[in-house]
Amino acid sequence: MNTDPRPDNTAVRTALWRALHIQTDALPHIIEDAVGLQLIAPEPGWQQRPDMHPEFTKRLRASMVARARFIEDLILGQSGNGIGQYVLLGAGLDSFAQRRPDVAARLQVYEIDQPDTQLWKQQRLQALDFGLPEWLHFVSVDFEKSSWWQELLKAGFNLAEPAVAACTGVTLYLTENAIRDTLRQLATLAPGSALAIAFYLPLHLMAPEDRPLQEIATKGAREAGTPFVSFFAPADVLQLAEDAGFKNSKIITTKELELLYFANRTDGLLPASGEIFLLAET
Numbered sequence: 001m002n003t004d005p006r007p008d009n010t011a012v013r014t015a016l017w018r019a020l021h022i023q024t025d026a027l028p029h030i031i032e033d034a035v036g037l038q039l040i041a042p043e044p045g046w047q048q049r050p051d052m053h054p055e056f057t058k059r060l061r062a063s064m065v066a067r068a069r070f071i072e073d074l075i076l077g078q079s080g081n082g083i084g085q086y087v088l089l090g091a092g093l094d095s096f097a098q099r100r101p102d103v104a105a106r107l108q109v110y111e112i113d114q115p116d117t118q119l120w121k122q123q124r125l126q127a128l129d130f131g132l133p134e135w136l137h138f139v140s141v142d143f144e145k146s147s148w149w150q151e152l153l154k155a156g157f158n159l160a161e162p163a164v165a166a167c168t169g170v171t172l173y174l175t176e177n178a179i180r181d182t183l184r185q186l187a188t189l190a191p192g193s194a195l196a197i198a199f200y201l202p203l204h205l206m207a208p209e210d211r212p213l214q215e216i217a218t219k220g221a222r223e224a225g226t227p228f229v230s231f232f233a234p235a236d237v238l239q240l241a242e243d244a245g246f247k248n249s250k251i252i253t254t255k256e257l258e259l260l261y262f263a264n265r266t267d268g269l270l271p272a273s274g275e276i277f278l279l280a281e282t
Helices: 009-024 035-040 058-080 115-127 148-154 176-186 208-223 234-244 254-261
Strands: 085-089 108-113 136-140 164-167 194-200 247-252 275-281
Touching: 009 035, 009 058, 035 115, 058 085, 058 164, 058 194, 058 208, 058 254, 058 275, 108 115, 108 148, 115 136, 136 148, 176 194, 176 234, 234 247, 234 275
Parallel strands: 085 108, 085 164, 108 136, 164 194
Antiparallel strands: 194 275, 247 275
């Protein structure tokens, strides 16, 4: 077993953006999430890193907190409807289990991600006395060598009971065939299950003010050896869902997230236009 694991850089960056939101942006905060900051314990002055600069990353930061809040609201609603299982694909440094144990403890939570990120996260959670409750399952998967679905079943997931499944920050790195396979697998969840999965728009469908930053991010991802692969128009996402066998599929746009979470703000905080959500049911 690796005794010196390192978390995924994208997971770290996303968690720090959520923390920066609390430090930088005006009240009311979209989500209050400083757990990742505690886990990462970055060096002083981290807020001035180029990938963190409060003004330069403002719209991206807003997208990350809107995404987290949207998923959290979905979980809260589905839990209230009686769903007892939550599957998070590409969990990264998600902190729902630590911030909302009042809700999470009524669920079986399955966090799926790469082994290094998960082992590092578990070590940090224990070091900070967050603990590892029995209802929180870490499903470690080397996506190139094993099936996340088979590992999920091994972790105790109940195929006979409905679940809510969420996936953010993942499809950008997958081929269309891999995305289709993932959706087909998720469509086999028990009737009454709900899915929220994020997709990314091609450059020409993004707002002009977001395109330069997206081009920088694309170049950086390519140079880091984790290139962006898949972008979809909304109609194409709905077609993917239909092909997989989902019901009641719909797209949640950036404009809809703005209305949900950013209305009447005084600081001009608005999310970038690159991400959309597919909501669907089995």
